[in-house]
Amino acid sequence: MSNPSMSGSLELYEECVQPARARFARGEWVTRVIGGELSPDQLELFLLCFCALGVQMTAPVEGWIRRAGERCLAAGLHDLGTALVAHARHEAGHDAMMVDDTRSLAARRSQAGRPVPAVETLLAHPPTPGVRRYVQVHEDVIAGPAPYAQIAIEYEIERLSVTYGPGFIARCVADLGDEVKRCLSFVQDHVELDVGHTKFNARKLDQFLRQRPGALDDLVATGSEALAAYDQFLADALALALGMSTVEAPTRRLASC
Template identity: 35%
Template sequence: MSLVKELYEPYVLAARARVATEPVMRRVVDPAISPELLERFLLQYHALGVYIAEPLEGWNRRAGHRSLLLSLDTLGKSLLAHAKQASGLAQTMTEDVQVLVRRWNQRFQPVLHTERLLSQYPTDAMRSYRRLVEETLTGEFPSAQIAIEFESTLLTQMMGPHLLANVTRVLGREALEGLCALKAQSQPDAPRAVNQTRLMEELVRAMPENARTFAELSAEALELQLRFIEDCLESAEASLGTPVSASVA
């Protein structure tokens, strides 16, 4: 039996279950959501998400170096290799924002600007997420970054297919063009996801006595991710406080 399933998952399952029950998760996959709100949510999710994705490579690299210093050689080397896989996510999300902005501006008012969206001030949940990772990297178990990123990716795998299906229903298949990062992260067999699963097994195998600690830490990170998604929807709604009109061809 997988050590992750045996020693780690029992302490994070309750947090994972919230992905299906949180009102915000139900709303973004509801076919009744307005096209304007769904488009604006996607813009916020990607634009604000760059703030979380940008440090990923550095986080994994730092976790790898500290693990090596703690004589966790296998984990350290794996984290350093994984850092390279995480390097392109923020850039892909930025490119997706550019596509989504062009699509919005062709269909709706007011006109949006990529630079302004990307320079939005981070929400409390976003700052707390970064702070949690930073504290982990400088704490007793820097390699617990593996668990935090594992749950973040798993959240996208749980949400992504339903969200993408709703995008197709509400906005049309052509709207998937600007969702490259979301599509890639929604695939459980993607190389990065497969590597993260392997890293989790390595982590728990190396420190089975700390599996519960890792789970509690990643559950906290998952809670912050859910708050981030809620922030994206709330800010999208706030931006539509006045009627949004479709552009006249």
């Protein structure tokens, strides 16, 4: 049944991108991490790896969105370009939150007497295939003929916080204790802020599609690839964490720090 709050343009985009969203929902982050298949030790190490590798994913975001917006402005797409440039400013400094969370999670493990990966080494980890793919999606959009497709990236990625963020936090609290939320500032911030961001992105995407219905294929392809790249990044973080952990599932509750 169609959603009466959606216009035909946005509804068509949602229908076309659904296969990519379904593939993401079958990925390891959703099925194994949120699904509760990890031991608490594995989950805690996943959080460490997610935050450390995620610095490379978040540090360029402000610049990516601004550059895409500037390309849109140069192409005469004033409304979308202006919106992207303004939105870029909201993304400044988010990588620092991930650095702080990495250090907080490492301190939590140290205080509890659990093995701690070398934090600086982890923060300096070479880009994984998923990180490289995610970077490439953005750079291809900015340099390519459809810089307006940045709005599809924003919509799909920020929508993840709304769709999966609360369940992810709930899983972390259930397995690691409520105090772990002190180490999840980036995730908690985005779960709260991205509700508004997602509504904004949906409006801009709908407005643009009503003006340029021929852009649908570019928007769907870019949004789908962004989801696939982010899912690969999450799988990379999980693989790195599982390689560090010495505690196998089934889960058991860790003593709080």
